Amino acid sequence: MEFFPNLEIGCINGWVFLTIHVLILVILFKTSSRDASTRLLDRKNWTKLQRAFTVVGKLFTLINLILIILTPLKIGSIEFIVGIILFSVGLIGMSIATINFKNASFNKPITTGLYKISRNPQQVLIYIIFLGYSLVIGSWFSMIILIISIFCSHFSILGEEKRLLEQYGESYEEYKRKVPRYFLFF
Numbered sequence: 001m002e003f004f005p006n007l008e009i010g011c012i013n014g015w016v017f018l019t020i021h022v023l024i025l026v027i028l029f030k031t032s033s034r035d036a037s038t039r040l041l042d043r044k045n046w047t048k049l050q051r052a053f054t055v056v057g058k059l060f061t062l063i064n065l066i067l068i069i070l071t072p073l074k075i076g077s078i079e080f081i082v083g084i085i086l087f088s089v090g091l092i093g094m095s096i097a098t099i100n101f102k103n104a105s106f107n108k109p110i111t112t113g114l115y116k117i118s119r120n121p122q123q124v125l126i127y128i129i130f131l132g133y134s135l136v137i138g139s140w141f142s143m144i145i146l147i148i149s150i151f152c153s154h155f156s157i158l159g160e161e162k163r164l165l166e167q168y169g170e171s172y173e174e175y176k177r178k179v180p181r182y183f184l185f186f
Contacts, residue, residue, distance in 0.1 A: 001079055004141045007070040014068035014137045017087055021129060024095055032102040045166065050159035057152025064130065064145040067137070074138035083135025090128030097121040109164060109172045111179070118183050119176065120157055157181065 046054075074080045093114065100113030101122065114121035127150055134142035161181075164172050 001138045001140055003139070005067075005071045005137055005139045007067070008072060009070065010072050012073050012075070014071050014073060014133055016073070017133060017136060018065065018068055021087075021091060024091060028095060028098045028102070032098075035106060045163050046156075046159035050155045053152045053155035054159075057149045057156065060145050060149045060152065061130075064133070064142055064149065067139065067142050067145070068133045071137035071139060071142075073136050077138060079135040079138050083132045083137075085132070086128050086135065087132030090125045090130075090132055094122055094125035094129065097125060109168050109175045111175055116179065119161070119179050119181050123153060123157065124182050 097114040100115055101110060104110040104112065104115075114125075118124050127146070130146045130149070131143070134140075134146055161176070165176075
């Protein structure tokens with residue numbers, strides 16, 4: 001692992017994993033209804049602060065994506081192997097969570113599949129995918145950017161939860177009491 005890797009355009013860079021990730025996302029979105037896509041991206045009733053944190057988080061994610069695309073993979077290192085495992089687990093889990101989401105009823109909170117163990121499984125699994133990216137390219141800087149993105153996206157999630165509480169009322173409040181926001185205990 002190094003703090004900031006050497007950037008170069010190459011055939012065996014992080015873009016290889018990113019391409020797989022994007023292809024799966026495209027397939028998942030293309031097979032989703034318009035209502036599911038709209039529901040996933042709904043940002044109504046967010047405060048200016050939540051919107052600002054979301055923009056900042058997305059900017060840091062963009063910086064991280066550029067870093068991933070331009071950084072050679074650290075093939076053969078232990079962090080590369082751990083990164084592949086985390087990337088794979090995250091991608092499979094995110095695909096399952098997205099399928100759970102797109103197949104759910106729109107008139108009640110989603111409480112099936114991975115939504116039984118996390119109110120935000122897609123977000124948690126995206127963090128795991130990006131942790132995998134950071135490891136396959138062997139960059140501490142990428143991990144720092146990921147931590148900043150996670151911090152910023154927390155405010156997006158708070159906005160989303162406020163909207164869901166307004167939309168579903170007591171059924172969402174009950175769901176919040178039973179299922180942690182992220183995973184296990186938080």
